[in-house]
Amino acid sequence: MYLTQGLHRSAQINPDGVATIFGARRRSWAEVKDRVARFASALLALGLQRGDRVAVIAMNSDYYLETYYAVAWAGGVIVPGNVRWAVPEHIHAMQDSGARFLLVDKTFAGLVAPIAAACDLRMTIFIDDGAAPEGTVGIQALIENAEPVEDGCGEGDDLAGLFYTGGTTGRSKGVMLSHRSLISNFLCANAMVPYRDDPIFLHSPPMFHLADAAAIIGVTMVGGTHVIVPFFSPESVVKAIEETHATALVLVPTMFGMLRDHLATHPADLTSVLQIKYGASPISETLLRDAMAMFPNAEFLQAYGQTELSPCATILEPRFHKARADGKTWLRSAGRAIFGVEVKIVDEAMKECAYGQVGEITVRSPGAMLGYWNQPELTRQTIVDGWLRSGDAGYMDDEGFVYLVDRVKDMIVSGGENVFSAEVENALSAHAAVAECAVIGVPDEKWGERVHAIVRLKGGASATPDDLIAHCKTLIAGYKCPRSAEIRSEPLPLSGAGKILKGELRKPYWEGLERRIG
Template sequence: MYLAAGWCGGVIVPLNIRWSALENEDALKDCRAVALVVDKAFAATGAVLAQAIPSLTLIYADDGEVPAGMQGYEDLIAAHAPIPDAMRKAEDLAGIFYTGGTTGRSKGVMLSHGNLMANALNALGEGLFPGTSVYLHAAPMFHLANGAAMYSLLLSGGSNVMIPSFTPEGVMQAMQNDRVTDVLLVPTMIQMFVDHPALKNYDLSSLKNIVYGASPISEAVLARASAALPNVQFTQAYGMTELSPIATLLHWKEHIGEGKAKGRQRAAGRATLGCEVRIVDAEDRTVPYGTVGEICVRGDNVMMGYWERPEETARALAGGWMHTGDGGYMDEHGFVYVVDRVKDMIISGGENVYSVEVENAVAQHPAVAQCAVIGIPHEAWGEQVHAVVVTKAGATVTADELIAHCKALIAGYKCPRSVEITETPLPLSGAGKILKRELRQPYWENRERRVS
């Protein structure tokens, strides 16, 4: 579908399979989608979405009988002649990729054909995914890190191996059967994979490289992974959807030997080919080496903007640089270290969770007077969504009731896993803004970085 959309001159909008139907309905309406392709697993959800959006054409792409109200993918192919390549240009829109919204609603990241190809070529130039690669798509392809890898593999002549979803043993089985050489996993997946008791039962000798990203990896997990897979090289990719998605790479050599002795395994790497990275202060001025500021990126991989959100686009791309919202510093050798987040975002199990979106859900409960959502450390997921709630006078609510309330409104992975209920007002700045740094402090003190 990625390739077909580009060929015919359309725009692909991959939907998040973990979102609720309401969240995906909002995305479809926002971009005014005209067709939705579903398989057996999502046929029922597709029918619900089509009821909410009558203009949506449903296409069923799977084996078995085509459900009522849908058109069969194979039937459409049989009934139509091939069409010529629309010959889209580099500056033409290729896809809209929805990411969590800092204002409580998802934003559509517009990526051009040029953006996607720039990232694909940058990765190949760095030595990732050569023509000999057999790459396993274990992470979901609506996540651009995994979806974008496909473009590099198609350009290099490598092979793509698909599995329906991530499970440790499913990954092991695919690696053994298809002699997989490369895979991208988020740190939570790596932890589940290398700690699984069945690891020793599979032949993983073909595996050469694990690329990890989406969130920092703990040194403990990295050490266990290296010990369990001594012949595998680990490469970190740091970036975001708005960057198509790679900004920096930390090559495998920096994880061992001299690089490790210098502490570089804790870095996010150096600017990848075709990218420039700088660290700026609140006035957008470049700060000295070793000084924490906001990480900014410039290059042909930087997005076109946010779909129909010119003001947010202008803020994000001020001065021609993508402002990532991540706090970090750069050393004199160009290595970037991510230490905090400027924006209120939590990364749990490799998924971005914007605190404002969760707060909007929590605040809809009638017992809630005030709330704040923060990320706290979690051994398995990296970060855990935690809500601090002030109840209205005379009102009572339990943590379980609040969590159940949120699950009816937003995707399960976004919902708080823990809730602190208090009658004490939350700390405020002079401007009346909740001081989330003070709420996070007890959980993150004595840690080198305030992201996990």
């Protein structure tokens, strides 16, 4: 198994078919394959060696899709950067991964100077239209001046990508995904709920995120069409669906809510959409039913997983989005294990729990990561006897449906993005007025969960919640920063071991809610 396999197949069986649509620009599969081969050739000429890491910080585009395949074709390892990170977070990922090549678009051209000052870069490439900024070389010139090179893609357990996720210690960690893990996870999930024939897939979630990267791989494997918008907005998504008759897309619950609000005053024809995959954060039954009404011809499937699983572990199939004869609903479930994947609920000793008993969700999958980059001890703690510990608490019923209850790891999912509280607490603690702090997830109608900070100030110090939030924005990505904060005068509750009891802090917010995570 190797990442460029789907590209070769699509160019072979559908050479003249539309591969990518980005604005007014359309490219065929034969054209995309040729461009990828030339871009890979240029990367090699610039000194890329097998296994070298190539960082990408850019909005969605057809260039970004070509980059995924060109880096693999040249034998490199792609390192997608979160476009919402602050500069120090980008620098950490660059330094940690050892990336020598940086690819940026016009939105992030301003990052080149600070990253270059902190990192040992060989080359910076501009993957956008127009003239390349000073200190960069343009992708179009590279492709036009290069001759195609034979495919040198890795395969099997060779490292294909480093996908950085939030860290429990306050630093993002690089998830190592192989060619085998990425391809096999798509095959397992697609066997359970296949893409419709000749899918026209709309990419609106960010391409750095594995939920969308998996769709790049999958739609390419089946020879469909990639419709790409730079970023999600209700206006751009509705416009793209109406203009291209898109048939498939991935959304998170927050996006459903934004689309619902937009369509209330701007009606649109979304009947071309036949399949919608959703997940990443909690969704209410009311919002899900509203989404079904917005897309009347679409089958809905919920996916649960994480980056470490490439990313899918379970799917709630379309047939389970309907009410049972006995009135029971499956909509609170995250579905059942996809084909080729095993899911088990275990206790602290890794012993399997009985049906209905809450424990940690563990997964054995061909899509499991190779491990965390440069973190062997954390890898050993996470993968135990071949089972990947998800950090999520849940239970399984006697039909194999998995129900998510809470998190073992101290993580918040807000608007589909993972936020580890330690990252936010580190940022808060850097404020001179903060004596102690705790960051928790609290229910939020729009975001699913909201990052909430509880802070006690040092004696004689002063700071407002707005001051603390503004301080965090100078150190970490905006989506990680608290959306709300409270300042308490009394010490935060502690366990016998001296740890802050976040369960006690969360309890008033979540009381009465059955499901606390997505």
